[in-house]
Amino acid sequence: MFGDDLIALTGRALRKWIRNPAAVLPGFFTALFYLALFGNSFNPTSLIPSSIGGFQLSPTELQSIKASILSQTFGGAATYISYLTAGIICLILVFNMAFGGIDLVLDRQLGFLNSLLTAPISRGSIYFSGVLQNMVKAMSLAFLSFLIAILLPNGLSLGKGFGVLEFIGVFGAFGLLAFALSCVFTALALSVKSIDSLVAIVNFATFPLVFTSTALFPEAGFPSWLSDISKGNPITWTTDTARLLMINGGSFTSSQISNLINYSIYLIGFAVVMAILGYVAARSALAPV
Amino acid sequence: MPPIIEAQNLTKFYPPRTKAVDDVSFTVDEGEVFGFLGPNGAGKTTTIKMLTTLASITSGSASVAGFKVAKDPSAVRKSIGVVPQELTADDELKGIENLVLAARLHHVPGSEIAAKAKDLLTLFDLEDAAGRRVRTYSGGMRRRLQMAMGLVHSPKVLFLDEPTLGLDIQTRTKVWDYIIRLNKDRGLTVFMTTHYLEEADGLCKRIAIIDHGVIKVSDSPARLKEMYGGDVLTISVDGDQDLTGFLKTVPDVSDVSRDGLIYKIKLPRTERALPVIIDGVTNRGLRITEISFTRPKLDDVFLEVTGRTMREDEGGGEEAWVQNLNMGRSTN
Numbered sequence: 001m002f003g004d005d006l007i008a009l010t011g012r013a014l015r016k017w018i019r020n021p022a023a024v025l026p027g028f029f030t031a032l033f034y035l036a037l038f039g040n041s042f043n044p045t046s047l048i049p050s051s052i053g054g055f056q057l058s059p060t061e062l063q064s065i066k067a068s069i070l071s072q073t074f075g076g077a078a079t080y081i082s083y084l085t086a087g088i089i090c091l092i093l094v095f096n097m098a099f100g101g102i103d104l105v106l107d108r109q110l111g112f113l114n115s116l117l118t119a120p121i122s123r124g125s126i127y128f129s130g131v132l133q134n135m136v137k138a139m140s141l142a143f144l145s146f147l148i149a150i151l152l153p154n155g156l157s158l159g160k161g162f163g164v165l166e167f168i169g170v171f172g173a174f175g176l177l178a179f180a181l182s183c184v185f186t187a188l189a190l191s192v193k194s195i196d197s198l199v200a201i202v203n204f205a206t207f208p209l210v211f212t213s214t215a216l217f218p219e220a221g222f223p224s225w226l227s228d229i230s231k232g233n234p235i236t237w238t239t240d241t242a243r244l245l246m247i248n249g250g251s252f253t254s255s256q257i258s259n260l261i262n263y264s265i266y267l268i269g270f271a272v273v274m275a276i277l278g279y280v281a282a283r284s285a286l287a288p289v
Numbered sequence: 290m291p292p293i294i295e296a297q298n299l300t301k302f303y304p305p306r307t308k309a310v311d312d313v314s315f316t317v318d319e320g321e322v323f324g325f326l327g328p329n330g331a332g333k334t335t336t337i338k339m340l341t342t343l344a345s346i347t348s349g350s351a352s353v354a355g356f357k358v359a360k361d362p363s364a365v366r367k368s369i370g371v372v373p374q375e376l377t378a379d380d381e382l383k384g385i386e387n388l389v390l391a392a393r394l395h396h397v398p399g400s401e402i403a404a405k406a407k408d409l410l411t412l413f414d415l416e417d418a419a420g421r422r423v424r425t426y427s428g429g430m431r432r433r434l435q436m437a438m439g440l441v442h443s444p445k446v447l448f449l450d451e452p453t454l455g456l457d458i459q460t461r462t463k464v465w466d467y468i469i470r471l472n473k474d475r476g477l478t479v480f481m482t483t484h485y486l487e488e489a490d491g492l493c494k495r496i497a498i499i500d501h502g503v504i505k506v507s508d509s510p511a512r513l514k515e516m517y518g519g520d521v522l523t524i525s526v527d528g529d530q531d532l533t534g535f536l537k538t539v540p541d542v543s544d545v546s547r548d549g550l551i552y553k554i555k556l557p558r559t560e561r562a563l564p565v566i567i568d569g570v571t572n573r574g575l576r577i578t579e580i581s582f583t584r585p586k587l588d589d590v591f592l593e594v595t596g597r598t599m600r601e602d603e604g605g606g607e608e609a610w611v612q613n614l615n616m617g618r619s620t621n
Contacts, residue, residue, distance in 0.1 A: 117342070
């Protein structure tokens with residue numbers, strides 16, 4: 001019965017999502033704008049002048065310096081968008097998960113949630129359908145962003161040897177982050193009574209989460225205190241895992257392999273803990289008052 | 290036959306000091322339409338929430354369809370249909386999709402869903418609109434769809450919370466017809482709350498009036514009107530002989546007032562006393578030149594019991610918000 005309830009509720013949400021172009025199209029354009037605009041306007045290598053103190057750099061020298069910066073500071077990425085893609089996708093996941101709960105708050109305000117609570121369905125299915133629907137929506141956008149990044153001029157250049165396993169690894173990391181965040185924000189959405197409260201909490205939580213991670217900036221540029229914080233940030237674990245797999249393709253140094261293993265363990269642990277905490281919080285939020 | 294709903298000393302306390310429902314006891318028989326009336330904040334919604342497992346019970350007990358609400362909420366949920374005052378059918382889904390979703394969430398076997406949906410769409414005159422998205426529905430169509438959704442799993446008891454809130458009088462009358470048909474043709478037990486006293490009067494076999502969390506009276510509308518109101522019979526006669534003394538001796542007459550040749554007589558039911566009065570007047574050599582009577586309304590009972598009219602209590606914050614929301618989501 002849990003499975004039937006879960007499918008029925010998730011199906012309802014996804015059907016509404018697909019039928020509403022106003023909900024689907026902005027997601028596509030957000031991905032496009034983030035990659036196209038951030039990928040070009042934030043590109044630090046474009047800040048390098050062609051002449052410094054009267055010393056003129058030849059186009060070859062300029063290109064070489066840019067490649068050297070990308071290689072040393074940006075994990076060996078062939079283009080800045082190659083570096084940025086994993087972070088942008090994480091950003092898209094975080095904000096979609098965080099605000100995905102608005103539908104649940106609306107369901108409460110419009111009385112639909114009470115209708116569910118008087119039906120003989122499993123309480124867990126209400127919670128996990130919230131988690132699942134947000135995951136499906138956000139992961140679709142993540143995949144779309146990945147394709148856009150590849151198709152953009154000077155876009156994502158995947159490392160040599162990037163194949164099916166690496167693809168599964170990248171989207172496995174994104175999936176674990178999406179699942180964990182969805183658990184947290186779904187439980188939060190079921191617990192608050194108004195959209196205002198949800199938005200206030202989400203804004204408070206998401207910006208520090210993103211800006212203390214390596215999603216947009218390399219750790220090399222962080223002060224030591226921020227570097228320490230970023231190491232414990234699940235967005236860093238996800239971004240670094242996906243970035244390593246995208247940029248390096250199939251060849252890694254032993255320290256990179258060790259990082260991949262550690263981050264995977266952290267992400268799985270984080271997802272399990274968030275699922276349990278979220279479930280407990282959601283049960284409490286859905287209990288008769 | 291045991292009652293299908295039984296509440297015993299039902300109490301709901303919201304900390305720190307709000308007793309929303311205070312030691313309420315009542316029963317509803319199988320096949321009965323039972324109305325719950327009360328001003329805003331009287332405790333009727335809290336009572337319905339406890340009976341439908343949405344709110345916990347602080348003390349006392351309740352059973353629905355033979356299952357204890359506190360001990361076996363899951364069995365209660367399988368036995369009840371709930372039609373809330375909010376319009377909860379999904380705007381972006383078609384009518385038929387909402388109905389199928391409700392059936393699936395109530396675990397109706399897949400092989401039965403199509404037949405049940407067709408039956409209910411026919412019953413509520415929604416066959417032609419079934420393939421349209423709900424956002425194109427009028428308020429009355431939404432309400433009918435909502436009732437169909439509440440019945441798709443063939444519940445033993447249907448809870449209707451303000452079923453005609455915000456509907457125009459024609460649509461309201463149509464909804465009343467559906468409720469009567471469900472009760473008469475299908476033997477469905479209906480527990481309803483309403484703001485419209487004429488609605489309770491016309492639909493309910495028995496009603497309970499609740500105020501400040503306490504049931505003040507509970508009986509059939511006719512009995513309550515007899516107890517708290519009574520008819521007012523007005524007669525005009527063609528002579529100035531004083532009939533007050535005679536009229537006061539007529540059985541059941543509780544009060545008589547005279548204004549010239551016109552008498553106003555208060556009595557529980559005109560039918561029983563009228564022949565005696567006509568005979569008495571005629572025997573005294575007088576002739577009745579004009580006769581009329583007014584029946585009491587449930588409003589009079591409500592006023593007597595709660596000390597205020599229902600109208601004074603309309604427009605409570607939450608209900609007004611729901612009404613605005615519902616009207617805003619309807620196409621007309």
